Amino acid sequence: MKQMSGAELIVRLLERQGVRTIAGIPGGAILPLYDALSGSELIHHVLARHEQGAGFMAQGMARVSGVPQVCFASSGPGATNLVTAIADARLDSIPMVAITGQVPLSMIGTDAFQEVDIYGMTVPITKHNFLVRSAEELLEVIPAAFRIAMSGRPGPVLVDVPKDVQNQQVSFEDFPPPAAAEALPASDRAGIEEAARMINAAERPVLYLGGGVVHSGASAQAVALAEKAGLPTTMTLMALGTMPVDHPLSIGMLGMHAARYTNFVLEEADVLVCVGARFDDRAIGKAARFCPDARIVHIDIDRSELHKIKQAHVGIHGDVGQVLEALAPLVDANPRPSWLARVNELKAGHPVEWATQNDPRTHYGLVRTVAAALDDEAVIATDVGQHQMWVAQAYPFRRPRQWLTSGGLGTMGFGVPAAIGAALAEPQRTVVCFSGDGSLMMNIQEFATLAEEWLNVKIVLMNNNSLGLVYQQQNLFYGKRVFASRYRGAPDFARIAEGFGVPSVDLDSAPNPRGALTQALTTPGPCLIHVSIDREQFVYPMVPPGAANTEMIGG
Amino acid sequence: MIEQVAEPLRQSTFAKVVLEIDVNNHPGVMSHICNLFARRAFNMEGILCMPVSDGKRSRIWLLVYDDQRLEQMVRQLEKLNDVRAVRRHGAEHEVFERLEDFFH
Numbered sequence: 001m002k003q004m005s006g007a008e009l010i011v012r013l014l015e016r017q018g019v020r021t022i023a024g025i026p027g028g029a030i031l032p033l034y035d036a037l038s039g040s041e042l043i044h045h046v047l048a049r050h051e052q053g054a055g056f057m058a059q060g061m062a063r064v065s066g067v068p069q070v071c072f073a074s075s076g077p078g079a080t081n082l083v084t085a086i087a088d089a090r091l092d093s094i095p096m097v098a099i100t101g102q103v104p105l106s107m108i109g110t111d112a113f114q115e116v117d118i119y120g121m122t123v124p125i126t127k128h129n130f131l132v133r134s135a136e137e138l139l140e141v142i143p144a145a146f147r148i149a150m151s152g153r154p155g156p157v158l159v160d161v162p163k164d165v166q167n168q169q170v171s172f173e174d175f176p177p178p179a180a181a182e183a184l185p186a187s188d189r190a191g192i193e194e195a196a197r198m199i200n201a202a203e204r205p206v207l208y209l210g211g212g213v214v215h216s217g218a219s220a221q222a223v224a225l226a227e228k229a230g231l232p233t234t235m236t237l238m239a240l241g242t243m244p245v246d247h248p249l250s251i252g253m254l255g256m257h258a259a260r261y262t263n264f265v266l267e268e269a270d271v272l273v274c275v276g277a278r279f280d281d282r283a284i285g286k287a288a289r290f291c292p293d294a295r296i297v298h299i300d301i302d303r304s305e306l307h308k309i310k311q312a313h314v315g316i317h318g319d320v321g322q323v324l325e326a327l328a329p330l331v332d333a334n335p336r337p338s339w340l341a342r343v344n345e346l347k348a349g350h351p352v353e354w355a356t357q358n359d360p361r362t363h364y365g366l367v368r369t370v371a372a373a374l375d376d377e378a379v380i381a382t383d384v385g386q387h388q389m390w391v392a393q394a395y396p397f398r399r400p401r402q403w404l405t406s407g408g409l410g411t412m413g414f415g416v417p418a419a420i421g422a423a424l425a426e427p428q429r430t431v432v433c434f435s436g437d438g439s440l441m442m443n444i445q446e447f448a449t450l451a452e453e454w455l456n457v458k459i460v461l462m463n464n465n466s467l468g469l470v471y472q473q474q475n476l477f478y479g480k481r482v483f484a485s486r487y488r489g490a491p492d493f494a495r496i497a498e499g500f501g502v503p504s505v506d507l508d509s510a511p512n513p514r515g516a517l518t519q520a521l522t523t524p525g526p527c528l529i530h531v532s533i534d535r536e537q538f539v540y541p542m543v544p545p546g547a548a549n550t551e552m553i554g555g
Numbered sequence: 556m557i558e559q560v561a562e563p564l565r566q567s568t569f570a571k572v573v574l575e576i577d578v579n580n581h582p583g584v585m586s587h588i589c590n591l592f593a594r595r596a597f598n599m600e601g602i603l604c605m606p607v608s609d610g611k612r613s614r615i616w617l618l619v620y621d622d623q624r625l626e627q628m629v630r631q632l633e634k635l636n637d638v639r640a641v642r643r644h645g646a647e648h649e650v651f652e653r654l655e656d657f658f659h
Contacts, residue, residue, distance in 0.1 A: 123590045128636040304630035546559045
């Protein structure tokens with residue numbers, strides 16, 4: 001018979017689940033849990049400076065490892081500060097378990113100090129959530145939280161634990177076993193056979209890979225299918241790296257900021273094989289005009305994604321890795337010389353701007369110079385905005401989980417804490433976070449955490465002293481009525497970084513910017529690399545919001 | 556730019572349908588279910604819920620419009636952790652008809 005408090009039980013269950021790093025911030029309603037955590041010899045606690053930072057650190061760990069990761073926050077504002085990071089994890093299907101303190105059970109509903117209904121607030125942004133009503137329930141709830149977070153389509157789970165439940169003693173025979181993912185759904189044999197017939201009969205098929213390929217660990221199977229069936233392959237923002245960008249069949253990212261030729265190839269497709277992607281509006285533009293001539297095969301582990309935006313001719317519910325493995329033997333080997341020649345013709349006819357820029361003081365040149373200084377083992381994180389799209393376009397991603405970006409929610413402030421999380425989970429890697437001045441200021445307090453943990457994170461700041469993508473849209477679509485998108489002040493980011501204890505390099509004043517950049521990237525430990533960029537450089541091509549993907553401007 | 560301009564939703568022109576949902580019985584289940592409909596501006600015309608068997612489960616009856624989003628709604632319902640089964644019935648199902656007396 002074992003006896004312990006609810007708080008101790010949570011810590012033991014997390015240890016048994018294999019959790020080794022937790023990011024969080026303590027506060028009144030979670031102090032019993034922190035007291036128990038202080039006794040853990042297995043779990044390293046990382047003290048964030050804002051709970052949103054803690055949430056994104058957990059995400060960073062989860063995005064590089066694929067394993068559910070944990071963040072802690074106290075009740076009230078601690079919990080509400082987690083909300084953005086939880087919603088972000090939901091939209092990008094990131095496995096995460098957020099544990100929040102809550103006021104004691106008897107005080108719930110009384111507007112007690114630092115009481116909010118975080119359970120109610122997180123209903124629409126979690127995969128599932130729990131309000132724990134007794135310490136005994138934790139024996140079921142904690143393993144269930146991990147099981148739900150990692151099963152099927154991954155996602156965030158919130159567990160709200162009242163302070164008195166943390167203090168309550170519980171007796172039990174033995175610990176429950178650590179959670180494992182549920183069995184994968186049975187393969188839809190008929191659907192797979194029909195998909196193979198469609199691919200074999202196709203003349204101009206395209207493979208469209210999404211983040212589900214990363215989550216399923218199925219990039220090798222996806223590349224193998226593409227190679228056997230001669231499928232030009234496009235990737236969503238979330239799937240970059242699943243096929244190496246320099247693979248002969250890769251046609252790069254699709255959608256709003258795709259290369260022109262990529263969207264033109266899709267326009268000509270007669271069969272579209274969508275694997276673990278969800279026809280997001282940024283990827284497909286105006287849905288009714290996306291791939292107008294294509295019959296669609298859609299493979300997804302989440303049945304509600306099938307037929308949600310586009311009616312698929314064959315919808316296959318299943319794990320994309322398993323389905324691709326079953327599909328490959330049924331697909332005819334076919335080099336498709338004429339279709340691939342047409343793809344190459346479109347590619348040659350619409351050369352991309354970023355392929356030729358090498359000056360590290362230009363946006364594309366900076367991205368390419370960073371890439372040239374690193375190998376594929378590096379992890380590349382971004383914030384959200386113009387810099388994010390420039391990196392997505394120009395960085396040569398070659399492996400899954402190399403690329404961490406806030407895709408669905410598009411959260412500015414994601415980059416620095418996510419990069420910290422990546423470095424915590426995989427300290428042997430160099431982690432680069434591309435950021436913009438607007439995004440950086442949304443979680444800049446985590447520089448303090450970065451300095452404290454002294455992680456190998458390099459922040460490459462593209463500074464145009466504005467909310468660049470807003471400035472771009474106002475210029476392009478709102479009659480150049482530029483409003484609230486240019487900053488009047490200009491913070492000295494190098495001094496800010498140094499104030500937090502993070503060294504910095506300014507490429508603006510460096511006599512040899514390429515050398516200074518390479519040295520900064522290869523020196524262990526954190527560093528802010530500052531580069532001023534031209535505010536008048538926009539992200540092109542661009543599909544106007546609501547337009548069809550072929551109606552690109554610029555580029 | 557192609558301006559994205561809202562068009563009014565006209566749900567009331569669709570036929571009605573009755574959904575029968577078996578769920579785990581605990582506080583919070585109703586909010587998970589209602590939230591799915593509310594965030595999609597999908598009105599629930601009728602709602603009825605009672606515990607079944609030993610009280611560990613409840614049965615929820617919903618009266619909704621059968622618009623083109625209903626299939627997606629059912630799939631979203633089936634994804635909820637506390638939903639065990641969803642069954643669809645025609646509007647002629649008597650469960651709401653027999654309640655009419657309480658609303659006149």
